[in-house]
Structure formats: C-alpha cells, structure tokens
Amino acid sequence: MRSAETPLIRSLPLFRDMAEANFDTLMRGAYLQTFPPQIELITEGDPSDFLHVVIDGSVELCAGWNGRETVMATVRPISTFILAATIRNAPYLMSARTLEKSRIVLLPSVDVQAVFDVDAAFARAVVTELAQCYRGLVKHTKDLKLRTSVERLANYLLRKYTAAGAPAALDLVIEKRRLASYLGMTPENLSRAIKSLQAYGVTIEGSTVRISDPADLIGLAKPTPRIDDAAH
Amino acid sequence: MRSAETPLIRSLPLFRDMAEANFDTLMRGAYLQTFPPQIELITEGDPSDFLHVVIDGSVELCAGWNGRETVMATVRPISTFILAATIRNAPYLMSARTLEKSRIVLLPSVDVQAVFDVDAAFARAVVTELAQCYRGLVKHTKDLKLRTSVERLANYLLRKYTAAGAPAALDLVIEKRRLASYLGMTPENLSRAIKSLQAYGVTIEGSTVRISDPADLIGLAKPTPRIDDAAH
C-alpha cells in the first residue's frame, strides 16, 4: 500500500518513532479497504491475521455468549484494535463491526511481529499502547463493578463533556442502545437513567446533550482520575 | 539481591529469554522482602516505583471508589503484577495487599525500563505478558457483563476443577467473601448461589468443593474458551 493515508498512519504513536525502512516494510504488506456500515470485520474466535487501523469511520468491538451480546468498546480514528490478539497470535476475543462507512488499514500479523523483533522503537511503542489498553480496561471494569448504572451514565457524560471542552451542547455520536450496552444496561434502563439525571441539570434531546450545572452533576458522579481520566 | 530465589525468577516467562548480563543488572537493583499478612503493598493512586514479583504467598489486587471496594484479581506464585503501571510510569489503578505471609521481589521501575530498551528478548516477553494480562481482563469483563452471578460461580468452579485435573475434592484457596467480591456479588449472594448449585451436583462444605456430576454443571455453565480458558 502506498497512498495518502501513509503519513497519517506514520503519525500514530504506534508507528511514529520506528525506523523508516521498517515502516516501509509494514506498509508494503498493508491493505487499505473501505467497508460499508454494519459489516462484520472480524469474528470472535477467528485466528488473528491482521492488525487493524481505523482511518475513517467507526468500529464497534463486541462480545457474545449464550445468545447475549455486549458492546466492549467503540474505536474511532485514528487508532488500532486487536493488538493483543496479534501479539499473542491467538484467536480474537471480540468481534468487530463497522458502525458507518469506514476506511481501515489491515497490517498482516506476521509483518507486525517481524518488525517488532528488529525495531526497538516499535517494540517500545507496542508495549506502551498495550499498557494503555490494559489500563483502559481496568478502568472500565472498575466502572462496572463499583458504580450503579446512573453513576456510570453521569460519569460517561462528564468525560465526554470535559473532553469536548465544556460546550453548551454536546453530541452523543453513539446510538443510545449501543451506549446502553457499553454501560452495561438495557436501552429502557438508559432512558430512565437519562430522566433521573434531569434533576441534576442534564437534558438529552435526540443526540444532543446539555449540562446546565456541571458542579451539580459532578456532585453525583464523583469522578476520579483512576477511572475517568483518559490519560495515565 | 543475590539469593536462592534468583533462578526461580529467571525461570519466569518474563525473564527466561533475556541476556544473562541484563538479568544480572535487574537482580542487582532488586529487593527481596517478606511481608506479614494483610499488609498494603501498594496503594491506588501512588506512583509506580517497582515491578512486583510474588515468590511465595498470595496477593490481592483490589480497587475502591466512593466507599465501595472490589477484588480485581488474586496473584499467586510465581507471577508479576502492575506491569502496565511500570511500563507507562503512571499511578497504580489498583491497590495490592498480602493475604498471607508472602515473599515478594521488588524491581525498580527505572531498571525494568532501562533493560527493556536494550534487550529485545525481554521486550518481547514484556509484550507477551502484557497482552496475556489484557486478554485476561477482557475475559473477566465478558464474564461480568454477559453472565448472571450463578453462571459466573458455576464457570469459576469448573475452571478450578479442570485446572486441578478433575479431583474428587477441591480446595477453594480463597476466602468466600473475597471470591464473592471477585465474582461481582455480595457474600450473602454467593452463599445462595452455592445452594442453588446443589441442584447440579455441587456441594461446598467449608472450603472443600465436590462436583459429583461435571456434565450437569457444564450444561448450566456453558463454558467457552473465549472466557474461560486460561491460555490464549
């Protein structure tokens, strides 16, 4: 692959510091593909052949068991997913499907592993990225085990709100039923959780969120960096 | 540090393949300490100064928020913990405390990072270990989100049972209230979950577990490698 996206990929933390020659090696084996919405990119249990990089659009990672399904994460540009499966050369633990029309780069796992062994800077970046993902999951788990559904919603909204710079109106980007699944509740329950946050100055109309009194909401949500900070 | 434990540590997947000289560097800066039970080794939010290796005893990783607390994992010999915090040089997301008298090796984070940069084999091992931890957490999260508490208990017992080679009697090693917290329920609820498994041939007296009809229990638990297999 050689295209306009190459510099974009190169600018990712994962690829930023590696040697040019090794980056070229990776790119030579790479595919850039555009997928329509609702396409299942990978399936839970399949062998991991490619490391994926979302260039454009959005992808949902989900998992199922015994007829139930849950959203584990949503991946937006520009970031990678299923790095851990690629590293361990193990079957995927989650499925991935496009939410909208998306452009995705596929890097053969064998290439990633080969470059990993010869490029120390890339190795360092892989470890840093993986550690980041791990810590993100720890936070998600703490969120699930330590908070009620209303608390989870309140903190979710505050995270998006502060990340966007405390705007008057904020867009929920994600469909409500998917948000509900991500937060570990049913769509009906999310509806009710939203209503119960009205008492704290939160109004959600369609996908537009308004927070009239952030201090009040913070009083309920009690956010902590050890669960709610993206960095670290 | 130079002691009888050195070869033990050397034999860990994390240190097995690295150059002797680099391993020596790590060991020179290491401390071996013995801690009494119920000692808080690290505290959520503190900066990560050391990578820890449990040589003997057992350590519990837990996390708290707003007066609530939950058990995230139990670490038994011989394995490491808080690798991700060490790598990212970020504050701990979990606290760790000894459950019993334990011997633990402390490796200064700066040493670990320095050796990582010069030893490709060690770097590979770190990545492999981290990816393993990540996948373990994905499974834990799936367990929590997709299963009811009785299903979680049934699968937990089956995992221990098969790992121990399907013995007639199996010891629960962990205190029930901690197991309850790990499985995301209250001690009272665990008691009731245990009773409800009697219908599937499970009896638990004290810390002794007996499974009279594994096939029956499997029918209820519906274990899957994507949640319940330790490997992968």
Next chain:
DNA sequence: CGTTCAATTGATCAGCGTCAAACTAGGTGG
C-alpha cells in the same frame, strides 16, 4: 405517505443488595 427501526413509557417481575440475626469455627486466655 407508509414503512421501519430506534426511543420512550408503563407494568410487572426477577435478581441481587441490604439489614439483622443466628450460626459456625478458629484462636485465645483463664
């Protein structure tokens, strides 16, 4: 303008947590 699917609302119910009390078992001191 009808079709479709998400979102909402209401009613009901099950799972699970909370509270309180009784029951162990392990350890200590008389």
Next chain:
DNA sequence: CCACCTAGTTTGACGCTGATCAATTGAACG
C-alpha cells in the same frame, strides 16, 4: 481443657435496581 471471643458464613425478610414484556411514540427514509 474448656469457656469465650472474634470474624466469617449462613439464613431469613425485605426493598431497590434493573431486566423483561408489551405497547406507543417518534424520526429517518424510500
């Protein structure tokens, strides 16, 4: 050696959170 103390576990009663089911509303799209 036994009585007692402490802490974990169990049991029961009760209530809340959140899931389920069913019906309605709303909004996007052909």
